[in-house]
Amino acid sequence: MDREARDLxxxxxxxxxxxxxxxLRAALDANLRAQDLTLRATxxxxxxxLEQRSSLAAALERTRAAKGVADNTARTATLAFDVAGMMRDGDRDFxxxxxxxPPVVVPFEGEALRREFEGLSRRLGEGPTS
Structure with a gap:
């Protein structure tokens, strides 16, 4: 628009x-005043x-900084939660x-095994039966 107003x-x-x-000169003079106004307006x-662009750039930078802090906060909270859980689990496991x-150790007497061995020995010692 600026270029077109300058061309006109x-x-x-x-x-x-x-x-x-x-x-016709009066019409052109009026056009020149309107074009000057257009150039001032543009x-x-x-x-x-440009001011809006600056404001947006500043807002974007603040948003990026806030996002970084929010990410750090979320990771910190997650880590604290994980450590608390690990401590709880460690205490439980410990x-x-x-x-x-330990189980109570009972001396092995082998009484049943001794009787079986004696019975087997007697049968084998008696010889085959017919």
Whole structure:
């Protein structure tokens, strides 16, 4: 738009140099005033857009920083939760190990085995039966 307004302004100025008709000159003068206003408006609007771009860039930077902090916070909370769980599990497992008692050792007397051995020995010693 800015370029078009400048082109129109140059065209109007060129025509003014050659025109002698007062009515046409008045129309071109009005066009030049409108084009000047358009150029001022486009300049103000351009500055406004640049300010908005700056504001957006700052907001984006703040958002990126906030995201980084939020990610760090989430990872910190997860790690703390995992460590707490690990400590709970470790205490439970350690308690289970400490509660283990070795079995009571009963001396092996082998009475049943001795009787079987004696019975077998008697049968073998008696010889085959018919």
């Amino acid at each position: 302004r140059a065209d109007a100025q060129g025509r003014l140099r050659t025109l002698r008709d007062a009515g 300049d103000l609007y351009r500055r406004h857009l 308690g289970a190990v400490l509660s283990l008692r």
